[in-house]
Amino acid sequence: MKVAGKYLLLILMAAALQQCSYSQNKSTINTVKMDSAKKNNPVYSNTDTSKVALADDEWKKILPGDIYSVARLKGTERPYTSKFESFFDKGTYYCAVCGNALFKSDTKFESGCGWPSFYEPISKTSIIYAPDNAYGMTRTEVMCGRCKSHLGHVFDDGPPPTGLRYCINGVVLDFAKAKEAEKKYNEKEGEKPKG
Numbered sequence: 205m206k207v208a209g210k211y212l213l214l215i216l217m218a219a220a221l222q223q224c225s226y227s228q229n230k231s232t233i234n235t236v237k238m239d240s241a242k243k244n245n246p247v248y249s250n251t252d253t254s255k256v257a258l259a260d261d262e263w264k265k266i267l268p269g270d271i272y273s274v275a276r277l278k279g280t281e282r283p284y285t286s287k288f289e290s291f292f293d294k295g296t297y298y299c300a301v302c303g304n305a306l307f308k309s310d311t312k313f314e315s316g317c318g319w320p321s322f323y324e325p326i327s328k329t330s331i332i333y334a335p336d337n338a339y340g341m342t343r344t345e346v347m348c349g350r351c352k353s354h355l356g357h358v359f360d361d362g363p364p365p366t367g368l369r370y371c372i373n374g375v376v377l378d379f380a381k382a383k384e385a386e387k388k389y390n391e392k393e394g395e396k397p398k399g
């Protein structure tokens with residue numbers, strides 16, 4: 205009986221430890237999910253600008269469900285649900301489907317419309333435009349210039365200098381912090397006299 209009790213205690217402790225390590229890992233689940241999503245994605249690249257054209261069933265295999273439904277089925281994420289909606293760190297926004305650079309954080313603005321909004325794409329070729337007359341509205345759809353994934357729409361009620369508002373689904377955006385700015389900031393901090 206005594207031995208059995210010891211074993212039971214060991215098992216309970218092991219179970220408790222596992223639970224503990226699980227809760228510690230919880231905070232990193234999102235980034236892990238992101239990285240593994242990219243690992244399974246053979247077309248993802250921040251440097252390769254060659255066009256990507258895959259069949260729908262191939263995209264379905266590669267992309268996580270939430271990205272697939274917006275990017276390939278032209279869905280719309282619920283307003284005010286994107287982590288990028290009120291996010292203003294300095295850096296570059298990429299297409300979450302193929303890694304193509306789309307927007308700079310300098311052109312992001314608070315539009316209040318519920319989706320990440322920009323007034324200008326990073327370059328003329330980074331975005332493709334198409335008329336969209338769905339739902340009885342006349343809108344201009346914007347797609348990724350490299351993989352033709354649906355990103356959102358562009359409207360002409362944006363701020364200067366362009367007067368445009370690129371209303372983009374946050375789920376199809378990837379963000380990379382500006383490394384140079386960060387480095388400079390850290391150097392400055394290091395230069396400060398100590399004490």
Ligand SMILES: [Zn+2]
Pocket residue numbers: 299300301302303304348349350351352353
């Ligand atoms: Zn893309």
